[in-house]
Amino acid sequence: MRNILTITLNDLRVFFADMGNVAGLVVLPVVLTLILGIATGGGGDNTVRLRVDFLDLDNTPESAQVLESLRNTNASLYFCPVDDGEETNCRLEDDETLTLELAQQRVRDGISEALIVIPAGYAEKLQTFEPVAIDYYSLADAVSGDIVLTALDAAVLEVNGAIVAAQVGVQIGDNFDPESDTPIFEDDATRAEFSQKVYDRATTYLAQQPLTIQYVVNQEVVENEISAATAGFGQSVPGQGSTFVMFTVMGGLFILIRERKQATLQRLVIMPITRAEILAGKALTYFTLGMIQYMIVFIVGVFSGMDFGDAPFAIFLTMVAFVVCIAALTFALATRISTEGQANGVSLLLSMTLAPLGGAWWPIEITPPIMQTIAQISPVYWAMSGFKEVIFYQGTLTDVLVPVGVLLAAAVVLFWIGVRGFKYG
Amino acid sequence: MQYMVEASGLVKTYKRPDGTEIEAVKGISLNIQKGEIFSLLGPNGAGKTTTISMISGLIKPSKGDAKIGGYSITKEAIAAKRLMGVVPQEIALYPELSARRNLEFFGQLYGLNGKELGKRVDEVLEFIDLSDRQKDRVDTFSGGMKRRVNIGVGLLHRPQLVYMDEPTVGIDPQSRRRILDTVFKLRDEYNMTVLYTTHLMEEAQELSNRVAIIDHGQIIALGTQGELTQQVGEEDRLLFKVGTQTIADALLKNVETTVESVTRALYDAPSQTTDNGGETIPGMITVFAKRGRKALPHVIRVLNEADIEISSVEVREPDLEAVFLHLTGRALRD
Numbered sequence: 001m002r003n004i005l006t007i008t009l010n011d012l013r014v015f016f017a018d019m020g021n022v023a024g025l026v027v028l029p030v031v032l033t034l035i036l037g038i039a040t041g042g043g044g045d046n047t048v049r050l051r052v053d054f055l056d057l058d059n060t061p062e063s064a065q066v067l068e069s070l071r072n073t074n075a076s077l078y079f080c081p082v083d084d085g086e087e088t089n090c091r092l093e094d095d096e097t098l099t100l101e102l103a104q105q106r107v108r109d110g111i112s113e114a115l116i117v118i119p120a121g122y123a124e125k126l127q128t129f130e131p132v133a134i135d136y137y138s139l140a141d142a143v144s145g146d147i148v149l150t151a152l153d154a155a156v157l158e159v160n161g162a163i164v165a166a167q168v169g170v171q172i173g174d175n176f177d178p179e180s181d182t183p184i185f186e187d188d189a190t191r192a193e194f195s196q197k198v199y200d201r202a203t204t205y206l207a208q209q210p211l212t213i214q215y216v217v218n219q220e221v222v223e224n225e226i227s228a229a230t231a232g233f234g235q236s237v238p239g240q241g242s243t244f245v246m247f248t249v250m251g252g253l254f255i256l257i258r259e260r261k262q263a264t265l266q267r268l269v270i271m272p273i274t275r276a277e278i279l280a281g282k283a284l285t286y287f288t289l290g291m292i293q294y295m296i297v298f299i300v301g302v303f304s305g306m307d308f309g310d311a312p313f314a315i316f317l318t319m320v321a322f323v324v325c326i327a328a329l330t331f332a333l334a335t336r337i338s339t340e341g342q343a344n345g346v347s348l349l350l351s352m353t354l355a356p357l358g359g360a361w362w363p364i365e366i367t368p369p370i371m372q373t374i375a376q377i378s379p380v381y382w383a384m385s386g387f388k389e390v391i392f393y394q395g396t397l398t399d400v401l402v403p404v405g406v407l408l409a410a411a412v413v414l415f416w417i418g419v420r421g422f423k424y425g
Numbered sequence: 426m427q428y429m430v431e432a433s434g435l436v437k438t439y440k441r442p443d444g445t446e447i448e449a450v451k452g453i454s455l456n457i458q459k460g461e462i463f464s465l466l467g468p469n470g471a472g473k474t475t476t477i478s479m480i481s482g483l484i485k486p487s488k489g490d491a492k493i494g495g496y497s498i499t500k501e502a503i504a505a506k507r508l509m510g511v512v513p514q515e516i517a518l519y520p521e522l523s524a525r526r527n528l529e530f531f532g533q534l535y536g537l538n539g540k541e542l543g544k545r546v547d548e549v550l551e552f553i554d555l556s557d558r559q560k561d562r563v564d565t566f567s568g569g570m571k572r573r574v575n576i577g578v579g580l581l582h583r584p585q586l587v588y589m590d591e592p593t594v595g596i597d598p599q600s601r602r603r604i605l606d607t608v609f610k611l612r613d614e615y616n617m618t619v620l621y622t623t624h625l626m627e628e629a630q631e632l633s634n635r636v637a638i639i640d641h642g643q644i645i646a647l648g649t650q651g652e653l654t655q656q657v658g659e660e661d662r663l664l665f666k667v668g669t670q671t672i673a674d675a676l677l678k679n680v681e682t683t684v685e686s687v688t689r690a691l692y693d694a695p696s697q698t699t700d701n702g703g704e705t706i707p708g709m710i711t712v713f714a715k716r717g718r719k720a721l722p723h724v725i726r727v728l729n730e731a732d733i734e735i736s737s738v739e740v741r742e743p744d745l746e747a748v749f750l751h752l753t754g755r756a757l758r759d
Binding site: 003006007010013014017018262263264266267268269270271272273274424 | 481482483503504506507509511513515516517518519520521522526530531533534535536562578
């Protein structure tokens with residue numbers, strides 16, 4: 001272990017002896033994170049909130065109940081115009097009324113994430129058990145992930161459950177005589193028969209879905225504004241952090257090739273230490289540089305008042321898994337790269353493609369579904385998934401286990417390739 | 426007798442990109458006694474560095490093994506490496522760090538630390554005469570100074586055996602002289618064994634107790650300088666530089682048959698060196714004669730008659746260059 005640490009400390013000393021490296025590690029990532037964070041809605045609102053237009057054309061307690069259910073389902077949603085305030089800006093002019101046409105245009109313009117319309121007569125239809133539909137407008141594809149729709153689904157399920165229970169109850173009540181001393185059920189067989197009837201009816205009514213969502217995709221996009229909900233420092237800090245971790249750790253490829261060229265790597269081999277210690281020392285160097293890089297960018301998030309969620313260890317674990325994966329990728333590439341020019345080219349190419357592809361530069365949710373599928377080949381996608389689970393959706397350690405597992409599995413394979421084919425000279 | 430180095434049947438085979446194999450070292454065996462300076466002499470590409478790389482544990486032999494102080498370099502690598510200090514041909518240092526930092530880092534990997542490390546680093550800095558520049562970055566040093574630090578790293582842990590792979594390549598004569606004196610000092614004052622590779626006959630001749638001449642991956646001669654020169658007899662060599670003129674075989678035959686005491690005449694055509702910007706090496710006629718100085722005017726006469734313009738003449742008594750020429754038919758040069 002002593003030899004490993006000696007090699008790592010020396011590598012770090014060499015790295016920090018070059019002021020260009022220090023600038024690349026600190027100045028550029030901090031500046032870019034700040035610019036992107038502020039430009040995309042950053043500020044101190046560390047919990048990302050989704051702006052959703054809610055048009056209540058019924059104005060009844062029942063329609064208000066839908067809004068309440070939506071709030072309970074997802075606290076990160078805020079509804080316009082009812083929630084218009086300083087922290088939850090609906091972006092409506094003082095004298096502006098939210099009409100159906102305006103709300104539809106706002107969705108098309110990307111000002112609001114979605115529009116939910118409670119139709120007039122909603123409560124009445126519920127009471128008479130007539131079918132009724134809530135209109136839902138969104139730019140998102142119906143089959144892709146849409147957290148507003150998920151929330152609405154949950155709210156509708158809640159309302160449907162209540163309707164079914166009410167309907168069944170009403171039908172039982174119709175045949176129930178409270179004045180009679182006779183028990184409702186004469187014997188166990190009657191009780192069982194009744195139980196079966198309720199079950200069958202509830203099943204039938206649930207299948208009929210008294211309340212449904214009518215999904216309307218806004219095809220005519222006028223201008224797609226990045227939603228504040230998925231932007232700001234919540235996006236730029238983990239995104240730029242991951243991007244610059246790739247630059248920094250894969251920059252190790254250049255250092256490795258230079259060590260081969262200046263024969264210091266060969267000199268290490270003829271020292272009384274094992275080759276495993278040399279590789280571990282190098283790997284620890286890349287890991288340390290990657291973690292330093294993440295820390296620098298995340299400190300920007302701390303000073304910007306960003307909320308990192310309630311599971312800091314889950315964030316740390318995601319960072320570790322991503323850095324290990326990129327360090328392993330660097331080792332794997334080193335088996336094929338033989339010149340400093342190739343090293344620079346490959347590390348730049350991979351960083352500049354895998355980072356945006358994986359959703360480091362913009363929210364992956366705004367890309368087409370096919371891109372979201374392709375993005376999964378990028379380690380950045382998995383790192384961002386882990387970060388978002390915690391930062392955006394208040395996830396816990398359990399929620400990042402899948403992305404962390406994917407990154408570590410990739411790391412094992414890449415390390416295996418890298419160590420097997422490692423060239424010392 | 427216990428040897429410091431015992432190499433037996435070392436073979437190194439590489440695969441070419443087309444899948445065929447090339448044998449860079451073809452079964453080298455040699456023993457190096459404790460406290461001697463042993464040189465591996467041969468032209469560039471002869472297999473010297475590959476041999477020393479196998480003995481130092483940098484590369485694994487395809488066949489064979491080497492023992493350092495009784496430890497196998499393939500099976501007991503760490504124990505063997507503790508006994509040796511290696512001075513590679515390249516300046517294997519971190520240019521961004523100071524001379525002292527470089528020495529401290531490698532010293533730590535040799536197992537030194539604390540006060541002991543500081544003391545050894547001071548000693549080495551004094552030995553290589555760089556105490557006053559110890560805090561300067563290596564990339565601010567001259568070529569000769571870098572070479573000295575490169576040597577110093579190999580001496581930090583007071584090894585019993587020091588490998589030096591062409592340590593005087595690309596440096597000025599003054600620095601070269603300093604390095605050669607260092608090699609003597611290591612043997613005479615510190616009782617170290619030195620394995621030295623060079624393609625310069627003068628260095629091997631000046632330094633070595635024993636020399637192994639290596640060519641095409643094989644040792645073609647091994648012994649003291651006296652033993653080796655005996656192989657070519659008492660012949661002197663007459664060297665005629667003839668520029669870029671073409672020399673016919675018939676002329677060489679004429680020299681051999683008409684001049685008394687001449688036994689052989691060879692011609693090396695002009696060539697381009699790969700270093701120093703591709704300098705042209707003039708063509709050279711080498712004439713072997715039992716009494717060189719007496720044969721000299723006669724050889725000049727024959728060459729004049731053939732209208733050969735001679736730019737310089739040199740008479741050399743038997744040396745390692747002659748041995749190489751005698752054994753391979755080629756001059757010991759690039």
